[in-house]
Amino acid sequence: TQGVRTGCEEVYAVIVPNLDAFGPDEKNNTQKIREQISSEVARLSENLAEYKRIMAFEVRLDELPKTATRKIRRKEIAEAVNR
Incomplete structure (x- = not known):
């Protein structure tokens, strides 16, 4: 998507977590799931070049x-993200 930095594209991710990977208390806590995913995205992005890092998700x-x-409708997702 068009990023915050003028004239630059940035990586944006739409993440669907595997809820089975979370504990019973965490499955219903959307904020906790988001925090865990955010820390994992940050950890995985550390070793990537800046232009490859997920800037938002x-x-x-x-x-x-x-x-x-059963193919993902990428265009439909992109339109929803850009709204």
């Missing part, structure tokens, strides 16, 4: 929209 608990052949 959103967490979706529902499944991403898919076609009849």
